[in-house]
Amino acid sequence: MRRARRSPELIVILVYAAISVWSLPWYPAVHSDEVWLASLTRAMIVERDLAATEDFFAITPRHPHAIKTLYHVVQMPFLAVSFSHIGARLPSALAMIGAVWLLYSLLRRLTGNVTVAALVALAFGLDPQMLYIGHLARQEALVVAATVAAVRVAASGTLRAPLWAGLIVGLTIFIHPNAFIAAAAVVPWILVPPRHFAVRGETFVAAGAEGRAGLAGIAGRIGLFITPITAFAIAAVGLSILIDPGFIGHYSSFGAAVGVGDSGWQRLFRLRSFLGKVITRNQGTYYLPPVTPQLVWGAISVSVAPVLSFLRDRHRTDGPFALAPVLPLLSVLGVATALFLIGKYSPPSAVFFFPFLYLGTGIAAGVLLDSGIRGSAGRGIGARGIARYGGYLVLCMTLLLPLTSGIYELPRWFAPRGSLRSYTAYRDAINQALNQTDSVAPPVNTRVLGNLNTGFALPPDRLRAYRDLGAIPPGADGALAAYLEAEEIGIVLFPREELDLIYRMRPVWNDLYGNPSRFYPQLVRTLAERGKLIATIPAPIYGMRLFRYLDSETATVEVYILKR
Numbered sequence: 101m102r103r104a105r106r107s108p109e110l111i112v113i114l115v116y117a118a119i120s121v122w123s124l125p126w127y128p129a130v131h132s133d134e135v136w137l138a139s140l141t142r143a144m145i146v147e148r149d150l151a152a153t154e155d156f157f158a159i160t161p162r163h164p165h166a167i168k169t170l171y172h173v174v175q176m177p178f179l180a181v182s183f184s185h186i187g188a189r190l191p192s193a194l195a196m197i198g199a200v201w202l203l204y205s206l207l208r209r210l211t212g213n214v215t216v217a218a219l220v221a222l223a224f225g226l227d228p229q230m231l232y233i234g235h236l237a238r239q240e241a242l243v244v245a246a247t248v249a250a251v252r253v254a255a256s257g258t259l260r261a262p263l264w265a266g267l268i269v270g271l272t273i274f275i276h277p278n279a280f281i282a283a284a285a286v287v288p289w290i291l292v293p294p295r296h297f298a299v300r301g302e303t304f305v306a307a308g309a310e311g312r313a314g315l316a317g318i319a320g321r322i323g324l325f326i327t328p329i330t331a332f333a334i335a336a337v338g339l340s341i342l343i344d345p346g347f348i349g350h351y352s353s354f355g356a357a358v359g360v361g362d363s364g365w366q367r368l369f370r371l372r373s374f375l376g377k378v379i380t381r382n383q384g385t386y387y388l389p390p391v392t393p394q395l396v397w398g399a400i401s402v403s404v405a406p407v408l409s410f411l412r413d414r415h416r417t418d419g420p421f422a423l424a425p426v427l428p429l430l431s432v433l434g435v436a437t438a439l440f441l442i443g444k445y446s447p448p449s450a451v452f453f454f455p456f457l458y459l460g461t462g463i464a465a466g467v468l469l470d471s472g473i474r475g476s477a478g479r480g481i482g483a484r485g486i487a488r489y490g491g492y493l494v495l496c497m498t499l500l501l502p503l504t505s506g507i508y509e510l511p512r513w514f515a516p517r518g519s520l521r522s523y524t525a526y527r528d529a530i531n532q533a534l535n536q537t538d539s540v541a542p543p544v545n546t547r548v549l550g551n552l553n554t555g556f557a558l559p560p561d562r563l564r565a566y567r568d569l570g571a572i573p574p575g576a577d578g579a580l581a582a583y584l585e586a587e588e589i590g591i592v593l594f595p596r597e598e599l600d601l602i603y604r605m606r607p608v609w610n611d612l613y614g615n616p617s618r619f620y621p622q623l624v625r626t627l628a629e630r631g632k633l634i635a636t637i638p639a640p641i642y643g644m645r646l647f648r649y650l651d652s653e654t655a656t657v658e659v660y661i662l663k664r
Contacts, residue, residue: 134237135555166339170274188237196234211466220462227502228389254289270332284438288430374445398457428460533635550593570614631660
């Protein structure tokens with residue numbers, strides 16, 4: 101009997117894990133950020149120092165800090181086994197498996213309906229946006245899992261739940277600064293008195309300020325939640341200052357560069373622009389999955405769930421649905437508010453809306469299937485029957501929309517090992533080109549100038565990234581030649597189509613490499629005068645990384661040896 105009760109949970113996890121593992125190597129295409137973070141983790145391993153900085157930057161100022169160190173520590177054992185995009189992605193994949201399980205557990209508690217919990221959790225995991233984040237070797241998947249874990253703890257109905265939820269969110273500060281977004285999303289669940297999360301058959305006994313519904317109780321719960329978060333934040337800042345005495349100024353400068361210091365009106369305009377880009381899927385080099393139907397359906401669900409709860413029979417309002425239907429909506433508003441206050445709208449940040457959109461749909465389905473709508477006592481199908489059919493419709497739509505998007509989107513990215521679109525094939529082609537020898541070949545240990553997405557093909561400290569060239573002083577003719585000489589760069593991996601497009605369209609894409617006029621004309625001249633082309637690698641995905649032009653049949657990476 102015990103095993104039977106757990107079987108839906110097991111099926112959900114196995115189905116999601118199987119699809120995740122199958123698509124992990126090729127969905128989505130490897131992004132430069134993945135190589136960036138993995139290379140930094142490797143630098144920490146090689147130097148045995150958590151304060152190490154990226155080895156692919158030579159002239160770009162880098163300032164270490166303690167924030168994100170936990171993520172690198174988590175990633176270390178996986179990269180120690182295999183420095184590859186698969187090894188780098190495994191922490192995110194495991195975190196998302198945990199998030200799916202936690203969402204199932206949370207929905208089962210809030211709705212009391214195993215079927216609703218299982219189907220909605222599966223739809224959540226298989227949504228292209230969530231599958232994407234679960235495969236991206238960045239911190240978002242871990243923060244999402246921590247957020248859902250904190251909400252699940254908050255909904256446990258225990259008096260110390262706010263403290264444990266605060267510990268989870270506080271620890272997340274050492275994964276990513278977006279822990280602030282997680283905190284804003286969890287706060288509505290902390291405000292609810294524990295007795296409102298007591299499921300049928302359980303008895304809750306209020307004791308102390310935490311158990312009361314008044315202002316004293318709210319203050320007590322908020323205090324328990326904020327205290328560990330504040331302690332972790334102070335620890336993160338303190339450790340960062342120990343690593344870098346100028347941390348405050350350096351981090352403030354970084355924040356100003358990405359819009360943190362913008363005015364309220366500017367932030368509001370950029371928030372609208374950010375949401376528009378998520379819908380239109382137009383944002384630099386980031387892959388943005390098709391999410392418009394899920395966003396619309398989720399927004400409708402989280403808005404309707406509180407109304408459905410209000411229409412329930414009065415005697416049912418003291419059960420698990422008492423306040424839960426309004427909480428996903430408040431969490432969505434909390435995420436939007438946190439993004440606005442931070443002012444940094446990174447495309448992957450859109451993922452923080454999704455757990456609560458799916459929670460809203462699950463709760464709406466649970467309310468309808470619970471058949472407690474007022475007026476349900478009449479004969480015939482009545483309100484009760486209509487409500488149940490409505491619940492089934494909500495479940496079908498919740499499953500259909502992400503699965504339809506996935507069926508449409510996943511085949512586009514499917515790339516067997518031998519395909520030109522495969523990252524493994526791209527990496528192998530680079531290795532083969534670099535291993536070629538002839539009379540003008542440079543020493544084996546010469547450094548390589550290339551895109552960050554080539555990093556998994558190269559050993560430590562051999563790559564110098566194009567991003568570094570943005571730090572070349574403006575108007576300094578000959579500065580690139582001096583850079584190539586100082587860094588002992590003898591090989592150039594040249595994505596001609598991409599760099600030419602960025603240069604022609606400047607300043608539209610200046611945020612990728614800085615102002616390309618500082619280095620691109622000098623680089624073209626240097627390759628014409630001193631370069632010997634030894635290979636041209638077809639690279640429809642990795643030779644043209646701008647999403648708008650991605651999958652270009654003409655995109656290549658030219659491999660040059662620089663003559664001395």
